[in-house]
Amino acid sequence: SQQGEEDPQALSIQEGENATMNCSYKTSINNLQWYRQNSGRGLVHLILIRSNEREKHSGRLRVTLDTSKKSSSLLITASRAADTASYFCAGASGGSYIPTFGRGTSLIVHP
């Protein structure tokens, strides 16, 4: 089953604003990961949050996880034009820890 559906599908903001992306998943997970993908490129791992964690920070990134609602959010603060990319969440469940991806949120940050 697909683990990770991002919302919104597209987000357009001005530089300096905050960007919030949401992710919902269907079944129980061991961890949830957020990735970034620049157009035509591979994925870059941003942050991983485990099922027993509620919030995690990394630089300008803040990730929350609500296992009761099966949802996660990624907040990018003080966005920059270089943050323009697609962002994917991926939930990993079971013993395999293989991430399964949603469709992603396309973020455009206007300078």
Place this chain on the structure above:
Amino acid sequence: GAVVSQHPSRVICKSGTSVKIECRSLDFQATTMFWYRQFPKQSLMLMATSNEGSKATYEQGVEKDKFLINHASLTLSTLTVTSAHPEDSSFYICSARGDGDYGYTFGSGTRLTVV
């Protein structure tokens, strides 16, 4: 940090020919690598799990004879698209699990165009 090198980054081939894509873990050993396929503006779909020294595990609907996977060493997995057709044109990405955490390192992807 963990680095995965994927080669080639872009390939154009004629219909009916075969194409090999390589995925290497540069600074760590990866007993398991994963191959994904991505259509434009779509999600990454897991095609198969490549296991060093054993047969790959394919996801439902993926033709194992069409997409040959070989994981002959702890640092190299290859995906061969056999008898390629235009519908095989896509973006293929490999990944490997790095040491120390449960994040995955992805290659830079291969854009395959079959003409």
